[in-house]
Amino acid sequence: MSGYFITGTDTGCGKTEITLGLMAALQIRGQRVLGMKPVASGCDPSPDGLRHADAERLQAQGTFAVPYALVNPYAFLPPIAPHLAAEQAAISIELERIRAAHAELSRQADWVLVEGIGGWRVPLGPECFVGDIPRTLGLPVILVVGLRLGCLNHALLTAESIQGSGLELAGWIANQVDPDLLAPEANLKTLQTLIQAPCLGAVPWMDAPDARAIAACLQVGR
Template identity: 40%
Template structure:
């Protein structure tokens, strides 16, 4: 049985890539074949193309993934904008069917596939679809990364509420992409507050990584796994959850026809 999930965030800059890389490193350390995917990465120098997709490259290294970059990052876009806007400026058309094709190839040759979105949950991926539409099309559960700052309770609860309309939410990772101010009462109380008001498991808080090394990422990933994420994965596998929906059913049929699942703004969300 295989397992996969979609890593999203409450915003851009919350540390999705760090969390995804940490999980990839920790799972690879356990001997699993880990596939990674950043379907659309922006701010890639035009002269470098996919080679300049730094997030995807980090994920690939930490996962020890030998899949070609064409599968890991189908769309490497130049401008630091939402993927839909960056693609428009570059004259590129993002196709969900192409992303699904790449995902399937990764899933066929790996035990675990971690898919990292861009920005937050409702960031436009195409002219009509968002990151949530992509996760729903792939049939994957969501792991939400949140930044431990004032306002995270609202940001996280909103993200989880919207996500739950279209997908199952595995939990929230409370992260420190920057060194925290330990004197800040919000920083000290956010974890407890999220456990009270957010209706999904909380993993973390993860410490700030002063240096992004394989050792540091592996340690952080193991912290997440031992906090309950590994048990959640095992339960999914035992129940046939997670990737089953991505391998069959309406999402696959729609992708085969090149017709993604219904755009979020037309689904009443």
């Protein structure tokens, strides 16, 4: 099994759209691919329990059906930081539970793509952060850079933090989330010069993002 952990510069940078595009790119090449979002807050009640729209999209994009509990082991109702949501629910986010769910998905698929929550340094507990998930799962990291004002600082700090933690930054993807951003090409060129990892694609602004359209903008695979 191969896989990546997809993190982002911040909330709203397009991690889910890019993860769906990566899944589609691999599926186009005949790979069996599953998606996972281990931790999600801001979930909606359903007859089957709490459900998160992004996790459901990853589940639906999978090459075959798997239980929601494997895709999203930790689902929280309030749309707040995950460590606060877990505290309110009186539970702890355990990396071993995430590892077990990932292992089951990995047993069935060629690729498992794991989407984080928020940015790289979002806390999951008193001494646990988002970056501890790929460390536990043994996954290289792909950074999604939401192209908008302020993205250069966010991207460079995040890339440095990932690489400084000893994990592999397999590459980064530029995703234009602001249609009115001035000089997007110049921002992209700056990032290509300064981030010490390959650019795996640049996704332009899309009114209605589509996984296959995004896939056409990406280079993925090892």
